[in-house]
Amino acid sequence: MKPSEAGNSMESKLVISNVSKHFQNGNLATQILNNVNLSVDEGEGESVCLIGPNACGKTTLMQIVAGLLQPTKGKILHNGELVEKPHWKRTLLFQDHNLFPWKTISENIVFGLKAKGICKSGQADIVDKYLAMLKIHDFANYYPNQLSGGTKQKSAIARALAMEPDILLLDEPFSSLDMQSRELLQ
Numbered sequence: 001m002k003p004s005e006a007g008n009s010m011e012s013k014l015v016i017s018n019v020s021k022h023f024q025n026g027n028l029a030t031q032i033l034n035n036v037n038l039s040v041d042e043g044e045g046e047s048v049c050l051i052g053p054n055a056c057g058k059t060t061l062m063q064i065v066a067g068l069l070q071p072t073k074g075k076i077l078h079n080g081e082l083v084e085k086p087h088w089k090r091t092l093l094f095q096d097h098n099l100f101p102w103k104t105i106s107e108n109i110v111f112g113l114k115a116k117g118i119c120k121s122g123q124a125d126i127v128d129k130y131l132a133m134l135k136i137h138d139f140a141n142y143y144p145n146q147l148s149g150g151t152k153q154k155s156a157i158a159r160a161l162a163m164e165p166d167i168l169l170l171d172e173p174f175s176s177l178d179m180q181s182r183e184l185l186q
Helices: 060-064 107-115 120-133 150-162 181-186
Strands: 011-027 028-042 074-080 090-093 167-170
Touching: 011 120, 028 060, 028 074, 028 181, 060 074, 060 090, 074 090, 090 150, 107 120, 120 150
Parallel strands: 090 167
Antiparallel strands: 011 028, 011 074
């Protein structure tokens, strides 16, 4: 997705408007984001990258876009609607896998599909599709503690992709993958 240009008549998929965020720790407030503005137009298969040093607010901004955090000031619009809470249409894939340790890999992928309202037979087809895509089908019935770090992360990627979101937010999710897997996914 490309940042919109002035005068562009396309509807914006995502609008970040004057977003600021600070975290309070006792009497100390730490400013993380200050008046961030970005408009991303409708476009399939396009990308926007946030580049900056560690601790500059990239993850915080993605968590706000995903609806996991609220801005201190400003607003986020997704397809013209105010983002106030998480929704499967905006999926955030973290650096760490964040899999449920008590669920198998297939069950981890199904978790979001159930919340999305996908019927049981549809769930199985979607799980199979993404396990095959990420070449982890043999690990479908394994628990996260039985897998390597890279396979755990591929499982988390499969779970995120299975949601088929409008916006897929990636917070360095390929860092634990081997070079071949990273290149394939990129």
